[in-house]
Amino acid sequence: MEVCGTHTMTIHRYGLQAMLEKAGLEMVSGPGCPVCITPGEIHEAALRLITENENTILATFGDMTRVPTRLGSLQNTAPARGSAVKIIYSPEESLELARQKRDKEIVFFGVGFETTIPSIALTAQTAAGEKLTNYSILSALWLIPPPLRAILESGEVNISGFLYPGHVSAIIGQKPYEFIAREYGFPGVIAGFEPGDILLGILSILDQIRRGKPQVANEYTRVVRPEGNPIARALMREVLEPKDACWRGLGTIPRSGLKLRNKYSAYDAEVKHGLRIKARETDLPGCRCGEVLRGIRPPQNCPLFGKKCRPESPCGPCMVSFEGACLVRFKYQNPTS
Amino acid sequence: MKKISLELGSGGKSMRDFIARKIVPAFKNPHLAELLDASHLPGGIAFTTDSYVVDPIFFPGGDIGRLAVNGTVNDLVVSGALPQYISLGLILEEGLDWDSLEKILRSLKAAAARAGVVIAAGDTKVVKQGQADKIYINTSGIGKILARPSPDLIRPGDGIILTGTLGEHSLAILTARGDFGLEARVESDCAPLTFLLPFWKNGVFWMRDITRGGLATILSELAEQIPFPLLIEENRIPLSNAVRAAAALLGIDPLYLACEGRAVLIVPGRRAQDILARIKKCSLGKKAAIIGRVERAIGRPGELLLRTSAGGLRLLEPLTSELLPRIC
Numbered sequence: 001m002e003v004c005g006t007h008t009m010t011i012h013r014y015g016l017q018a019m020l021e022k023a024g025l026e027m028v029s030g031p032g033c034p035v036c037i038t039p040g041e042i043h044e045a046a047l048r049l050i051t052e053n054e055n056t057i058l059a060t061f062g063d064m065t066r067v068p069t070r071l072g073s074l075q076n077t078a079p080a081r082g083s084a085v086k087i088i089y090s091p092e093e094s095l096e097l098a099r100q101k102r103d104k105e106i107v108f109f110g111v112g113f114e115t116t117i118p119s120i121a122l123t124a125q126t127a128a129g130e131k132l133t134n135y136s137i138l139s140a141l142w143l144i145p146p147p148l149r150a151i152l153e154s155g156e157v158n159i160s161g162f163l164y165p166g167h168v169s170a171i172i173g174q175k176p177y178e179f180i181a182r183e184y185g186f187p188g189v190i191a192g193f194e195p196g197d198i199l200l201g202i203l204s205i206l207d208q209i210r211r212g213k214p215q216v217a218n219e220y221t222r223v224v225r226p227e228g229n230p231i232a233r234a235l236m237r238e239v240l241e242p243k244d245a246c247w248r249g250l251g252t253i254p255r256s257g258l259k260l261r262n263k264y265s266a267y268d269a270e271v272k273h274g275l276r277i278k279a280r281e282t283d284l285p286g287c288r289c290g291e292v293l294r295g296i297r298p299p300q301n302c303p304l305f306g307k308k309c310r311p312e313s314p315c316g317p318c319m320v321s322f323e324g325a326c327l328v329r330f331k332y333q334n335p336t337s
Numbered sequence: 338m339k340k341i342s343l344e345l346g347s348g349g350k351s352m353r354d355f356i357a358r359k360i361v362p363a364f365k366n367p368h369l370a371e372l373l374d375a376s377h378l379p380g381g382i383a384f385t386t387d388s389y390v391v392d393p394i395f396f397p398g399g400d401i402g403r404l405a406v407n408g409t410v411n412d413l414v415v416s417g418a419l420p421q422y423i424s425l426g427l428i429l430e431e432g433l434d435w436d437s438l439e440k441i442l443r444s445l446k447a448a449a450a451r452a453g454v455v456i457a458a459g460d461t462k463v464v465k466q467g468q469a470d471k472i473y474i475n476t477s478g479i480g481k482i483l484a485r486p487s488p489d490l491i492r493p494g495d496g497i498i499l500t501g502t503l504g505e506h507s508l509a510i511l512t513a514r515g516d517f518g519l520e521a522r523v524e525s526d527c528a529p530l531t532f533l534l535p536f537w538k539n540g541v542f543w544m545r546d547i548t549r550g551g552l553a554t555i556l557s558e559l560a561e562q563i564p565f566p567l568l569i570e571e572n573r574i575p576l577s578n579a580v581r582a583a584a585a586l587l588g589i590d591p592l593y594l595a596c597e598g599r600a601v602l603i604v605p606g607r608r609a610q611d612i613l614a615r616i617k618k619c620s621l622g623k624k625a626a627i628i629g630r631v632e633r634a635i636g637r638p639g640e641l642l643l644r645t646s647a648g649g650l651r652l653l654e655p656l657t658s659e660l661l662p663r664i665c
Binding site for chain 2: 012013014015016017018019089195196199311312322331332333334335
């Protein structure tokens, strides 16, 4: 299983899948697309924020604006007077908006794994330092190791090893994956994002299987240090604390998400704007994104894939996100013969 | 009520569908039905038209004036015609500064001289502030037909030649707009393709300039017209470092980026090396390369395949959604 959506992209963008299948290897896409695993109810809360409140700017990453929900998507919804959705490319931009538009309430709809979380945490810390009063974060922050345990516990996917995400590992290091080799006996490897990185990673897993010695290998040493990035982790600990979180498809997983600590609650959009989010794991009717994210349904086996659900008219988040397994499969097709 | 979306003008699938379903049937005639970049009319005349709405009007490596001449000239060249006369329709927004207009006129003059065409007719309109954006230009062009593109003669083994690197025009526009906070030292490739005219006499079957939709869209359109699949190789496609890096950063595939001075040619397999060598001798063809071939053994008719740099194969589809509006 390649855990990370960017790995899924490399595998299909370079046509590795067909070559690997010829060699008897099947790659299964995992839950590593933050836009995809964020439950619909959180997207809907973001939507309600700008439709029910005037002079509110919701800043978020481009993919988030196209995710379909029961209330429509951020992109095709009509905001209240003076409110708007603003697409940003880095969390810092949302802070800059708050500094420049003092008469508006800025809510940063921040979504991400450990790769992105430190820079999101930094905005809360900076906002507190600058005593900004018009800034808050609607957070959808996810940790990678807990869902891997959930996938192994469920036993519903027949996998032989994990390609661990390279850039998440640059933050968390090797240690958080060790339970997978120790408790479950599954091999794994931290891999980079070039086609050669993927192949080296797979080779390492095969080697671990052959030797009967599962471990956490690191084939991405040019970026990932064994201990990760302690400074980034210290920042995350300072601003955020673990919480039980509900993932699309996977359900509630203990300590798999992060929320702002009480000290920073003035910057927590859920607290500040009194949001009540009852996240559930379910999809919109007909959508099978949940099963895709659990690794039990290949995208092309979804009845909507390529028919009703297409990049220009997505029925679920996996057809929206650049790292979504469905969009990747749709964009990068194998030749028919 | 259904409204026009930007996608319709993207140069991708929706624009093609629109032309095929609404335009061609509405004005039914044999010239339009061919859907060439320029129509072949009786008397050995080729005729084309194009409108330019690029934003911004000045960008590294060119401006809307230079674009308006070269775009129309290139449509004639790839249709097998020697460009001769063009018309100039100016639509100006009230409030445009004189300096900009004069700069654009000088640029139009220089581009026409370089491409060897005469600006032989014109029109000027001014609209109220806000009813247009600074300046739009329409140019129509007439040329003398030298050869008839013949995609029907394409056979397996024929070569696919690309005349230079991809995507500089798109990247120059992006940089000039300041989108994504991107900074790059890159100039638009905007240039006349008249240097390719002699090659029509060397057995070239087909040529297209690579504009909106990029190489992948243009070649997949060709693949749909001929009974053989096309295969291109990622490793052989010339790219500048700036485009390679910017595309990776933005998650855009350079195969879908626009150029304004590059073409792709289908040539007989046995002459491919010779034609390539001669294109490389031209100043605008130095980076030309044979990037692939017409296939028989791999793929199915109608398919455009990419051999990736990792050795895998995948299908390339025409562009479906708008990448960058108002690029030309």
